[in-house]
Amino acid sequence: MIFLLLVFGFNLYTQILQIPDMKKLLLFSIIFLFVIISYSQNAVLKGRITDAQTKDVLIGANVIIDPKTGTSTDVNGKYSISLKPGEYEVTYKFIGYAPEVKKIKLKDGEVRVMDVSMHVEIHTINEIVVSAGKFEQRLSDVTVSLEVMKPARVESMNTTNLDEAINQIPGVEISGEQPSIRGGSGYSYGAGTRVLVLVDDLPLLSPSSADPKWNFLPVENISQIEVLKGASSSLFGSSALNGVINIRTAYPGEKPETKISTFMGTYMRPQRTALVWDRNAPQSMMGTNFLHSRKIGNLDLVVGGNLFSDDSYREKEFEKYGRLNANIRYRDKKIQGLSYGVNTNYMYQDKQEFFLWRHADSAYHQNLSAVTEIQGSRLNVDPFVTYHSVEGHRFSLRSRFYHENYINPDNQSQNSRADQIYSDFQYQKSLTDSFNLTAGMTVAYSEVNANLFGDHYGSNISFYSQVDKKIKRLSLSGGFRVEYAQVDSTQTVSQFEIEHKGKMLLEFPFFPVFRAGANYRLADFTYLRSSYGQGYRFPSVAEMYTTTSLGGLKIFPNSNLRPELGESFEIGIKQGVKISNWSGYLDVAGFYTKYKHMIEYTFGLNKPDTVPIATIDYYGFKAFNIGNAEITGVDVTFAGEGKLFGLPATILLGYTYTNPIDLNVANDSNKTTDNAILKYRFYHSAKGDFEISYKKITFGLSFVYSSFMVNIDKAFEEPIIPYSNIYILPGLKEYRETHKTGHIVFDNRIAYQLSDMIKVSLVTKNIFNVEYMARPGDIRPPRNISLQFTMKF
Template identity: 35%
Template structure:
């Protein structure tokens, strides 16, 4: 409990008053003893002031607050904030039991917590029940400003994946759930938002992926570790579309994906899911590389949370055995997670530690043998990876007065032992990463002003022949973002300064952002934003040296950093009628890039007359632009026995090279490399490996014990690829890409469906079919997508709060 602060803001109790009265008594004795009689006037005035001040303190009322804060299910709410009404500081935090116990001179306090409605609390209330603020029209997000805000007030485009959609679709990896959102694709594990990226196998990501605000990118390649991200215990996913480097750094050039996990509960909660199924046979017989045998997959997830000796505990387990649908492309893994959290309510302090361990084997598939053997690996060669990963993430959060402090840290170790059958081509790699971020937030609710500032340090070291030995990368940054609200208008602005060092090479650069949101009517919001992005080359892009069959991946340690900017105008309109809630969102956007880094084919090693190596190298491709529009509708209806929710989204883009004839490199044969000379289709100067149009939709319908769901994914044709895929060297050794283009395999519509039944509050089942029509389609050149798959999931839940 706080001590004496000011005469107008004192946390008073009888002991404090007695102590102050005693002090005053001794001060009066000293005045009468040591002050001379000629200063009698001053002495009398001073004594009167001290007596009045002490009596005012003695006369203050003391109000006690003691009890618990729970939700409507009776679960304790941890970290709920008691604030002094009309003042800008947090007074008390509830502990792991949701308990509070303090005294103050205020008869009422303000209570708030993310995801719940703010309410006024009176002294003497022992049980406080907070109401959910989870409606579609008032959804809460934290990713834009790293603090709690309402989605409708965002100055940028954001999407939310609800925990219901994640659990209802039973993903084996989080990238499956991410790929269901409009405007978002995942190609070879690389996320792509609004055509901001093409195809860059195993290279750095333009989208920052976070788990609870902490980056989940590998230290060497800078790519998302999807299999390392837990699918159990997920609270939801938030996606920012557009450059967000001011708050989230280099990898947020194209956007941010923040995966939020569930926090510990006071009452035990346990959930176990077991699923199994198979990949169906492709329609074309030539694609059945195992004959009539269907590849299977099985998955077990378990999640538990509870409170033990005042410490909140979360634990998760995942065991997957996925034979995959392509030759050599499989995944067998075990992953465990453990989270510990302790709340010290009287000190406004939270400390915790999250840790994850993963071990397993997996295979990878890069290119097909040919069009008729689309699921057979090139030369039938396979690569086996023995993977082990460990992360340890200590954190601490504390509040003092008007300031919120947090320190998030991570130590990540990744070890891949690779067996590709070629001892001369060792692809094994080891890397470790140390991350730390200190963040300070100032909140002044009365003045409707918020400030967020931070310091970031990231150091990564890799040791691998895959990356030409030992490489070291460092990144240091500081940032500041301000937010001010005037009635209907919200304005944000921020800046970040980045410093990078890769071995002996270093550079630094500032980036800026600004945004406006105007409340035109009760549920009508106009927004505009400008953001800059900046990405330094990853270790992999600079130093990778490997091969797959006759195709070689070459390093390029002369890569320059890429920069970009995003301008957007949007409107969000909420509607509510007859129990329905709808949220309509429309946006137009433009993204401009300088020195964009892209995979480019060439003959990069040549010894006359016939000895050469051809393959891909990451190059700076000059100036590019992506323009487009996006339309989304979210809907929700909840009645006694009926729950309907879903979304429909369409993204229309036009990407182009602004310098199509600029010479960006020269290969070993003297061939000049440009956009025009390496593109299979230069009409409109569209960028490579990007469809123009995407459409996504999903609906979930719950009636009593039954659950139904369906999803749709549409992608227009990917018209431009590397010219070498359609004519020349690759076309000769990997035939069939032009044939797949002619058959428009990259243009497709997939329909997924699911049906579930709850036998009781504890036991439920879910039957899922993906790609119902068994559509043959291509994700990119020389890589077919998954055929129809069928799975059955059984879930057992034990929830002591119900």
């Protein structure tokens, strides 16, 4: 390079000799400056950013030189930035970690290596979440209500199915495996959900019934569980009408880890001896799960599995399954910032479900005509590729192939098979340290083959975008989504229409949903927020086409169902708390939710017009768009950690009040009362968990309270045909009249750390052996005790 500059300079010199002296001097000065500038070289600052304690690399950490200059780390935690020689103050930031500031002086052409170890901010209010905006944020900065459950709590409760743990989260109720957030859903007979369940940001609902399968979720590999409250369709799609439950799985740290957990348990006798159906021996349950994670060069590998067997506490009910899963990710050596891999999960199960009792007096005895056994498998395979550019652009393509195949060995008419392909392409860019853009599109296609409702296909395509901007103390968020959904020949009702003089000029068959939110930091650890979101849910194949019968309960199809619409608004405040050696937060939120064309099952006569005489065969349940509903309420959560009498302790308390009003109560004669409250809802709900440790001993206590379920379907209490003696659930009316006070259930756990590797725990659920009902005919388990052994190395 120097040689070329000298040649170039000599040629210019020979020409300059012919120019007058003053002009020569000026031109010489310009050329000299040009040569110096051309020859000077930028310096390079590079390095690796890690967690100071675990030594794990921090992906996406920000390296900030000034408001307009900076970069972020790639999938290997590395960064590199070219700078002019000089003095700089470099700020290293990552969500949930204390910022690091380094002063450096760079020389011409210098390559400076600056590795940085960052320390976690020890505040519950600063937990890192993703679900609120599809990028990492502090819990205190999000504009919506969001709850977080850590894996340690899931493990300590000896969780076999994740719905057990999620039901402990404030504001969440799971009834008959149907999730509901703030009273947004009732009981829907295993078809359809207004709460979208995600695993690693991808939906995991059955293609046929559009409901979550809790035993398929990988309880052995949990990074954390995030529950987003309120309509969230703008980012997550049509099933997120009432909220989102996002289960995030974990990748390996710097050190290999193996975890094995096994337990054995037994159900105790219920207080009411009439419930006992097998007096020979108490029923038992047992299970084992394992997880191994490690890094092998640039390869991240996680392998896990679970075996479970439950004899159940009720007659003609059992569950057995085995599950195997893996997360594999490779960080490309040649292309900086590129990673790709596949996650997969497979399960085989044999399950006999309890659906209807014989009579309330013997509620653990099943109606033998309703016994249903299901055998089969589920599989998901999730390939993905992610690219982080040096300039801070992030591209990701995540896909999921989902397959389920189930048979009923005693009733072939209930066999089913379903397949689904889902893909999400996303672009993300932090345009500045305080401005984030997320945009993407999703495509899904599913096929269902089932004797219950025939062969059907569905397709979905959507486009979404969200921007998040931080202006000093104010965080703003806004987003939208347009979505097209189709089942067979039924498609989304057009929402964008332009008419002129009675003539339709434009029809746009995509359904639009929007959201907006703001979070303002009033003071240190005081955050005021407000948000508005719209939701949308297309009816499931099961709701539209199912024809079946269980005992005296019959289900009829309705192919004319319309999509559900919803919107939610909330205002809340999150106050960080620091008292002595305790830290935590208090969160209070008021919310309003409105639904249009709400889909609910209604009992009645469903006789075709071609049938002249009505018989008992045509009485049953059918899904209808019942009309409009409003839900208002208050949600309060307190979470803290600190020391009690010098011992480390944690506490979580939550209370939710909901007033779920059916705006069409005058037209609804199918409820058990004239009260306007929606069916299968509670006015009051409270949750709590407390844990304290002394040396090697840990003690925990949790509780769940639900007030009385005021309204259910009248058909469950009255004869199927008036003045007859044929009931779906005999004795239910009398049972509910004697159980009107709601219920509170306590669980406790005691763990002893035998060594650095081995822990033994005694877990007791329903300590006081309370008899309570989650849905009509579903009496929950009596006191049960489990002994759990956990080994980590």
